[in-house]
Ligand SMILES: Nc1ncnc2c1ncn2[C@@H]1O[C@H](COP(=O)(O)OP(=O)(O)OP(=O)(O)O)[C@@H](O)[C@H]1O
Ligand code: SF4
């Protein structure tokens with residue numbers, strides 16, 4: 001290895017090497033999965049004790065919230081904009097009472113999951129895509145492009161995010177279609193860095209070198225040889241980005257910088273606080289969205305951490321199976 | 323000079339001093355020639371830069387000074403289409419067969435990708451692949467497997483035959499057998515010899531094993547302290 | 555053989571390993587061997603015949619999808635029945651292991667010194683400085699001149715050969731009674747291999763460490779091993795003293811293996827070893843054997859003892 005390469009590698013060795021390891025190992029043990037669900041199952045199955053239970057809990061919760069977001073009509077008794085008597089206490093008809101304009105809070109909560117999770121996942125998708133593309137390009141082409149992109153990454157890294165979004169939100173029409181790209185555009189740096197270091201390492205793999213030698217185009221190599229092998233770096237990053245985007249969304253909505261026509265959990269919280277829920281001590285109004293946000297983020301983060309630590313666990317085992 | 327040969331002319335490689343590392347000269351003024359149908363062996367202990375030299379000859383890395391001549395033209399002065407031809411005609415095979423195939427592609431996929439690259443029409447892929455399997459002596463079922471489901475020796479054979487699909491004139495063999503066990507090593511070396519007599523391929527064989535080098539090559543050189551000593 | 559005189563250190567009886575998956579892979583189908591104190595036993599055989607699996611099964615390092623049966627007795631204790639906690643006590647302290655791939659076995663995020671000192675701190679409760687000092691001593695033994703320097707190095711800064719020696723130093727720093735070396739010479743050049751050989755010999759004669767040596771490099775095995783077990787497709791096909799195997803191999807596979815040695819002119823054995831998920835019911839070497847007979851395909855030969863060696867072949871009644 002060249003001294004220069006050694007230097008680069010030692011600086012990014014933490015993610016890179018551990019990932020490589022889990023890669024090999026997983027290839028041996030389970031050969032042809034492609035489906036994330038199966039992967040999740042594997043993690044939950046393999047772990048024992050407290051950690052495993054936490055993981056399983058995370059997955060269970062996540063599946064529950066996902067179901068809620070995908071099929072709200074199954075759970076919600078009413079449509080979210082149906083009106084009843086305002087400020088009702090919880091009863092059999094209205095599980096969590098009604099709000100200031102008479103919407104059923106429970107239905108609102110169920111439909112709100114859709115907005116919150118859409119923002120979370122879409123923003124994470126944007127940030128992961130940008131991070132992955134920039135990271136792959138930087139890692140694959142190296143040289144000037146690499147330095148440029150990574151310099152740019154550093155610049156983005158030091159932008160104070162929430163204040164910027166608040167400013168943007170104040171000037172632009174508040175809407176989730178603005179929120180998603182803004183959140184996505186401001187949170188790709190860590191994905192880009194991890195992707196780059198992993199790409200630097202994959203670039204030295206025999207199959208990439210032989211593909212280069214056989215004359216495959218850079219695009220072909222990046223998309224079929226490098227990108228699929230980044231999968232177990234990107235998936236946890238994606239989950240963690242989702243969690244953090246949901247937090248940002250909730251905080252912004254709470255500050256009132258959200259689209260009122262699309263009520264997310266954060267918007268509900270904000271309404272509960274500013275439209276009398278707090279003063280009237282209607283805990284059934286302001287606590288449920290808070291709990292939902294917390295649980296949902298915890299579940300997603302748990303999955304993300306589970307995926308992330310998976311590689312490291314294997315290194316600790318210290319065995320090379322083949 | 324033979325115009326058809328692959329020639330390394332006074333190659334030197336120095337790694338520039340970086341922020342944290344001091345510069346390092348890997349080899350200096352190395353010249354040799356590979357003729358078609360012949361094998362040039364390159365010997366030397368690990369860390370002497372044999373693999374770097376191999377990569378430079380295969381055009382994967384640039385030399386600091388000196389150049390590689392293919393059919394009389396130096397690599398650095400090649401036009402685009404000449405460069406593409408060079409890419410096809412000079413191939414490299416690596417030490418670790420488990421690393422030679424993308425772990426996420428089935429073998430069959432990896433092979434047909436190469437065929438697509440060569441512009442072979444889709445309809446002829448299966449017949450071409452079958453032809454290739456006959457030269458490797460492997461059963462057809464390997465095509466539907468992932469690289470991790472196949473043994474090292476079989477992978478190395480597949481790697482070699484994938485390279486042969488491109489019909490190269492020269493192959494740089496970077497320690498082709500040092501990751502394999504003795505019986506598989508014997509199989510691969512014999513396969514390489516067969517291919518050479520059949521197709522008149524020129525090899526640059528890099529190995530630290532003197533016996534392998536002597537067994538395979540027509541002439542060889544020893545890389546020591548950055549200098550190449552040629553032994554006929 | 556002097557095995558009967560000396561105490562057996564490790565005894566493996568009918569060790570079987572299966573990997574559950576889409577198809578069950580029989581990686582080991584009942585192997586038995588024993589290692590006496592300060593004896594070197596070598597496992598040789600083609601890739602994928604289960605040598606590494608055997609080593610990992612002994613150390614209980616196999617992944618969770620592996621099913622292990624049999625007995626592995628180390629100093630009277632069956633390792634397969636110990637709890638994970640007791641096993642941790644044994645790993646490193648009583649049985650050391652060197653892995654096939656040094657760059658994977660060394661943790662890239664810690665310095666060499668840290669990784670050498672850690673077992674001392676954990677097992678022997680040494681102070682950090684003392685442990686580092688001892689680590690430096692161990693490196694000196696491995697033939698490193700500038701030990702103070704190397705202590706601060708990271709694995710990625712060093713060549714494969716250096717890492718291999720670090721790894722030996724790390725696995726022997728606690729003075730284990732048995733060292734399992736899985737392909738210690740892999741990827742190293744001649745010079746490094748001969749250095750490695752001196753190191754292992756030193757361990758063997760000076761420290762009286764027993765050695766389970768797994769290697770492809772038959773000449774390396776010949777110089778180091780007291781006894782050799784030849785494995786093929788998950789079973790032992792021949793076991794004998796090192797000298798008798800190399801002078802007069804009995805099993806057709808052992809013969810073929812020796813013929814593919816460089817000195818004999820790289821004569822290959824035709825064909826490939828059988829897939830472990832679909833093993834033939836007869837002799838496993840049948841498709842490639844030049845001396846095969848009709849009944850070899852139907853019956854599975856047993857490991858039979860003749861003149862102090864064991865062979866699994868119908869040619870030897
Ligand atoms: N985790 C696993 N899951 C399924 N099969 C496995 C696993 N680990 C090993 N095997 C299989 O067990 C068999 C024996 O492997 P092993 O690594 O012991 O071979 P080996 O003799 O050490 O080969 P080499 O000489 O290449 O090191 C192989 O066929 C391998 O595919
Ligand atoms: S039992 Fe028969 S087939 Fe098997 S090794 Fe002996 S002679 Fe060959």
Ligand SMILES: [Mg+2]
Pocket residue numbers: 322605606607654736737
């Ligand atoms: Mg092994």
